[in-house]
Amino acid sequence: MALEYRSDDCDRYRMEYADPHREIEPIENEIAVVDAVLEMLDECGGLPHTRYDGEKMLAHRRAVRELFEIPWTAITPRMQRLLYAVNAIIQPPNMLAAGIFCGNTFISNAGAAVGPGACYTAMQLIGIEIKPEEAERAERNVRRIDPTGVARIVAGDAVEVVADFSEPIHALYLDADGTGGRGKDIYEDILEAGYDRMPPGSVVMAHNSVNAAERLKPYLKFVRDPAHFRVSLNVVFDREGLEVSVK
Numbered sequence: 001m002a003l004e005y006r007s008d009d010c011d012r013y014r015m016e017y018a019d020p021h022r023e024i025e026p027i028e029n030e031i032a033v034v035d036a037v038l039e040m041l042d043e044c045g046g047l048p049h050t051r052y053d054g055e056k057m058l059a060h061r062r063a064v065r066e067l068f069e070i071p072w073t074a075i076t077p078r079m080q081r082l083l084y085a086v087n088a089i090i091q092p093p094n095m096l097a098a099g100i101f102c103g104n105t106f107i108s109n110a111g112a113a114v115g116p117g118a119c120y121t122a123m124q125l126i127g128i129e130i131k132p133e134e135a136e137r138a139e140r141n142v143r144r145i146d147p148t149g150v151a152r153i154v155a156g157d158a159v160e161v162v163a164d165f166s167e168p169i170h171a172l173y174l175d176a177d178g179t180g181g182r183g184k185d186i187y188e189d190i191l192e193a194g195y196d197r198m199p200p201g202s203v204v205m206a207h208n209s210v211n212a213a214e215r216l217k218p219y220l221k222f223v224r225d226p227a228h229f230r231v232s233l234n235v236v237f238d239r240e241g242l243e244v245s246v247k
Ligand SMILES: C[S@@+](CC[C@H](N)C(=O)[O-])C[C@H]1O[C@@H](n2cnc3c(N)ncnc32)[C@H](O)[C@@H]1O
Pocket: 072, 073, 074, 075, 098, 099, 100, 101, 102, 104, 105, 128, 129, 130, 131, 134, 156, 157, 158, 159, 175, 176, 177, 178, 179, 186, 207
């Protein structure tokens, strides 16, 4: 089932990439928009429920603001909340995130299980970044929030790291831009590398379903095919967008 959630203000809701912590809208709006997405996912059977701890989410947000070095990010507050909420609801034991730059996208997912926003115990939360210097920065950032090592960064090509991960993958977050000319088309290769180890109920979240829609056409065609994923929802509430696909 291929669905779309579109907020009325998706064209007007904008962030400054270099100023990620600035409030863009009243928090009640942000919560209402994300709740609407979660309800849509719940109604079509993509999520077991819509409940997550809003106070823990804000504790996570504060920790990232205080502890992370973020030169820029395209993760809007709405997107940060949605990623946190989906992870808090499905509670993936193993979560892999591909193309995580300074680690902000990774921790938006992993923050549901580590640090002050933790609401469950995970097994392995792995962020994958191909540029060694970015992977080092991301690892420094993540260590400040999670001293346990459950959340960690691997420097490498996400296609290879996902292919080599022999455990079940309960959540996969895609954001790699295929540095070296490949572009966002690399999402297909990363998903293909892990698809067979994704059990029923597992989730793939692909950033840039809106602003890279053209480049992602074959990827989106694959995940919107009910033979591959039960539900696939295109979340259009900022300029980047997120395709949430549930197996
Ligand atoms: C544009 S950034 C994502 C930024 C993110 N959307 C944010 O707002 O913070 C994409 C990252 O993917 C990384 N990347 C590109 N190809 C990759 C690959 N094959 N495996 C892992 N990381 C990759 C790049 O080095 C870059 O840091």
